[in-house]
Amino acid sequence: MNIQELVLDIKDHIKNILKDLGYFDENINITLEVPKGKSNGDYSTNVAMQYARIARKSPRVIADEIVNKVKSEDHFIEKIEIAGPGFINFYIKSSFITNVIKDINILKDNFGNHDLGQGEFYNIEFVSANPTGLLHIGHARGAAAGDSLCRILSKAGYKVEKEFYVNDAGNQIKNLAASIQARYRELFDLEATMPEDGYFGKEIIETAKDIKKLHNDKFIHEDGFEFFRQYGVDSLLNELKKDLKDFGVDFDVWFSEKSLYDQDLVNKTVKYLIDNDYTYEFEGAVWLKTSEYSDEKDRVIIKTDKTFTYVTPDIAYHKNKLDRGYTKLIDILGGDHHGYIPRLKAAIEMVGGNSDTLEVELLQMVKVLQDGIEVKMSKRSGKAITIRDLVDEVGPDPIRYFFAMRSLNTHMDLDLDLAIRQTNENPVYYVQYAHARICSIFRQAVEKGFNLDTFTTEFSTLTSEKTLELVSKLSEYPNAIKVAATQRAPHKLTNYINSLASSFHSFYNDEHVITENAQNTNERLALLNATKIVLKDALSLVGVSAPEKM
RNA sequence: GUUUCGGUAGCUCAGUAGGAUAGAGCAAUGGCCUUCUAAGCCAUCGGUCGGGGGUUCGAAUCCCUCCCGGAAUGCCA
Numbered sequence: 001m002n003i004q005e006l007v008l009d010i011k012d013h014i015k016n017i018l019k020d021l022g023y024f025d026e027n028i029n030i031t032l033e034v035p036k037g038k039s040n041g042d043y044s045t046n047v048a049m050q051y052a053r054i055a056r057k058s059p060r061v062i063a064d065e066i067v068n069k070v071k072s073e074d075h076f077i078e079k080i081e082i083a084g085p086g087f088i089n090f091y092i093k094s095s096f097i098t099n100v101i102k103d104i105n106i107l108k109d110n111f112g113n114h115d116l117g118q119g120e121f122y123n124i125e126f127v128s129a130n131p132t133g134l135l136h137i138g139h140a141r142g143a144a145a146g147d148s149l150c151r152i153l154s155k156a157g158y159k160v161e162k163e164f165y166v167n168d169a170g171n172q173i174k175n176l177a178a179s180i181q182a183r184y185r186e187l188f189d190l191e192a193t194m195p196e197d198g199y200f201g202k203e204i205i206e207t208a209k210d211i212k213k214l215h216n217d218k219f220i221h222e223d224g225f226e227f228f229r230q231y232g233v234d235s236l237l238n239e240l241k242k243d244l245k246d247f248g249v250d251f252d253v254w255f256s257e258k259s260l261y262d263q264d265l266v267n268k269t270v271k272y273l274i275d276n277d278y279t280y281e282f283e284g285a286v287w288l289k290t291s292e293y294s295d296e297k298d299r300v301i302i303k304t305d306k307t308f309t310y311v312t313p314d315i316a317y318h319k320n321k322l323d324r325g326y327t328k329l330i331d332i333l334g335g336d337h338h339g340y341i342p343r344l345k346a347a348i349e350m351v352g353g354n355s356d357t358l359e360v361e362l363l364q365m366v367k368v369l370q371d372g373i374e375v376k377m378s379k380r381s382g383k384a385i386t387i388r389d390l391v392d393e394v395g396p397d398p399i400r401y402f403f404a405m406r407s408l409n410t411h412m413d414l415d416l417d418l419a420i421r422q423t424n425e426n427p428v429y430y431v432q433y434a435h436a437r438i439c440s441i442f443r444q445a446v447e448k449g450f451n452l453d454t455f456t457t458e459f460s461t462l463t464s465e466k467t468l469e470l471v472s473k474l475s476e477y478p479n480a481i482k483v484a485a486t487q488r489a490p491h492k493l494t495n496y497i498n499s500l501a502s503s504f505h506s507f508y509n510d511e512h513v514i515t516e517n518a519q520n521t522n523e524r525l526a527l528l529n530a531t532k533i534v535l536k537d538a539l540s541l542v543g544v545s546a547p548e549k550m
Numbered sequence: 551g552u553u554u555c556g557g558u559a560g561c562u563c564a565g566u567a568g569g570a571u572a573g574a575g576c577a578a579u580g581g582c583c584u585u586c587u588a589a590g591c592c593a594u595c596g597g598u599c600g601g602g603g604g605u606u607c608g609a610a611u612c613c614c615u616c617c618c619g620g621a622a623u624g625c626c627a
Contacts, residue, residue: 029567035570036570036571036572036573037570037571040570044570046569046570049569049607049608052607058607059607083570084569084570085569085570085607085608086607087569087570130627167627170627171626171627172626172627197626197627283625284625285625287625296552296553296623297623299625300624300625301625302625303625304625305625307625309624309625309626309627310626310627311627334621335554335555335620335621335622336621336622337621337622337627338553338554338555338621338622339553339554339621339622339623340622342553362554362555364555364556364620364621365555365620365621367620405562405563405564405575406562406563406564407563407564409555409556410555410556410563410564411555411556411557411619411620411621412562412563413561413562413563414562415561415562418562418576422589423589424575424576424588424589424590425575425576425577425589426589427574427575427576429589430575430589430590432589433587433589433590434590436587436589437586437587437590440586440587441586441587442586443586444586445586491563491564492564495564495565495574498574498575499574502574505590505591506590506591506592508586508590508591509582509588509590509591509592510591512585512586513586514586549587550587550589
C-alpha cells in the first residue's frame with residue numbers, strides 16, 4: 001500500500017463511520033488534505049465541520065465520535081488529534097511514509113504517472129504564430145506554457161498531440177510577399193514602398209538578401225510575387241521551427257492553412273453553413289448567425305469583396321480537427337482573442353460538434369521591462385525582443401522556467417535585465433542546484449565505495465524532522481501532477497518543484513549524508529536518489545534540464 | 551457603454567468547488583563555509599488581501615456595489 005492508497009483508505013473508512021453514525025450525505029465530499037503546518041498532522045479533514053448542520057451537533061462532538069471509531073483500527077496511523085474548530089488531524093507512522101523512497105527508486109521516472117486520461121485524446125494547439133517574422137517574447141510564453149501543459153498531461157496519462165496552425169494563406173502572407181519584394185528592390189537601389197501593413201523586421205531584409213544571393217536581379221525583370229510568397233513562408237517557417245526547437249518545443253503536427261484551401265475544405269464548410277441555413281446575406285456580405293449561440297452579434301464570413309474573414313478558414317480548420325477524432329481540443333490563445341471564443345464555439349456547434357469539446361486557455365499579455373521602463377513592441381518598426389535573442393543570451397532554461405512559473409491567465413511583467421542575469425535572483429538555478437548537489441554527493445559516494453546501482457529498501461534511521469519533511473514532499477509528487485494536469489496549471493508544478501528543492505537544501509544543510517555509519521549513509525543515498533529522480537522528472541515536464549554539475 | 555483578465559509584503563507572483571496564525575522568491579537587516587558545491591541554510595523586517603456592504607460557526611476565496619489598470623469590442627489577423 002502506498003500513501004495515495006492509504007489516503008483513499010482513510011476516506012473510505014470515514015465514509016463508513018459516517019454511515020454507521022447515521023450522518024452520511026452523498027452531497028458532501030470527504031476531503032483529506034495536507035495541512036499547511038506540520039503541527040496539524042500529515043493529513044487533515046474538515047468533515048466534522050461540514051456535518052455540523054446535518055447532525056445538529058457541534059463539530060467537535062462529531063469529530064470525537066468519528067475519532068473514537070477510527071482509533072483502534074489502522075496500524076499505519078501514529079495518532080489522531082482533534083484541533084481548532086473541529087479538524088481531525090492524522091499523523092502517519094514515519095515507517096510508512098518512508099516507503100515512498102522504495103517506490104520511487106523502483107518506478108524511477110514513472111513515479112507520479114497517472115491514468116487519468118484513459119480513452120481521452122487531446123489536441124493542443126499553441127503558438128500558431130504567422131510565418132511573417134521571428135518569434136517574440138509573447139510567443140515564448142505560449143510555447144513554454146503549451147509545451148509544459150502537454151508534457152504534464154502526458155504524464156497524467158492523457159494521449160496528447162501538439163499542433164501548430166500555420167497561417168500560410170490570406171492577407172498577412174500577401175503583405176509578407178509585398179514586404180520582401182520591397183526589400184528586394186531596395187537592394188538594387190530601386191524605388192520601393194513597404195505596404196502599409198507590412199513587416200518591418202530585419203529578418204525580412206535578410207530574406208531579401210538571401211533571394212538576391214540565389215537569383216541576383218532575376219525578379220527585377222519578371223514578376224516575383226509568387227516566388228517571394230513561397231520563399232518567404234518557407235524560410236520564415238524554418239526559422240520559426242528552429243527557434244522553437246532550440247527552446248525545447250516540438251510539435252507533432254504542423255497544420256497548413258493553405259492545405260485547407262488545397263483540399264477545398266473551406267468552400268465545403270461555407271457551402272455546408274449556407275445550405276443549413278446558418279447564414280444570411282446583408283449589405284453584400286454573408287453573415288454567420290453566431291448570435292443564436294450566445295455570441296454578442298453575427299459575424300461576417302464572406303466579405304463584400306468575396307474574400308473570407310479570418311474566422312472562415314478557422315471554422316474549416318476546427319471542423320477538420322473534430323473529424324480527426326479528438327475527445328478534446330485545447331486552443332491556447334493570447335488574451336486579446338477572448339472575444340473570438342464565442343463565435344468559434346458557435347461555429348463548432350453549427351458544423352455538428354459540441355462546443356464543450358473546445359477548451360480555450362487564454363494567456364494574458366507579457367509586459368517587458370528594461371531599465372525599469374516598458375519596452376513597447378512594434379510591428380511597424382520591427383522592434384521586438386525575440387526568443388532567439390533571449391535563448392542566445394541565457395539559454396532556454398531560465399526563460400522556460402520563468403514562464404512556467406506563472407499561471408496562464410495572469411498579466412505578467414518580465415524584467416529583461418533580471419531574466420538575463422545568471423544569478424540566484426533567477427529561481428531556476430535554485431532548483432537545478434539541488435539536482436547538481438545530489439549528483440556531487442553521489443560522485444563522492446562512489447569514490448568512497450558506496451554502491452549506487454541498487455538502493456536499500458529498509459529505512460530505520462530516517463527519523464529527523466528535515467528528513468521526513470523531504471520524504472513527505474516526495475510523496476506529494478503524484479498529486480502535484482494530477483492538479484497541474486486537471487487544472488491546466490503548469491505553475492502548480494513549478495511551485496511543487498521549488499518547494500521540493502527547498503526541502504532538500506534545508507535537509508542538506510542540516511545533515512551530512514556520507515558518514516562513517518554505512519547503514520545510515522545508504523538510507524540517505526536512497527532518499528537522495530529518489531529526490532534526484534523526482535527533480536529531474538519534474539523539471540523535464542517544464543522543459544528544463546537537470547545539470548549534474550553547476 | 552458592454553465583455554473579459556487582473557488589483558494580495560517595497561518588487562515579481564502563489565493561495566479562490568469557504569477553513570486553522572494569509573505564503574514564496576527577490577530586495578532590506580543580522581548570523582552560518584578547516585567537513586558532501588554559500589547559485590545554499592537559519593533568523594528578522596515587511597500585509598486594513600483595491601474600498602464599502604452582505605451571506606455564516608468561519609470570507610483573500612461566494613453575492614452586491616463602487617474605484618483603478620490591461621485587453622477585446624473590424625467586412626484585421
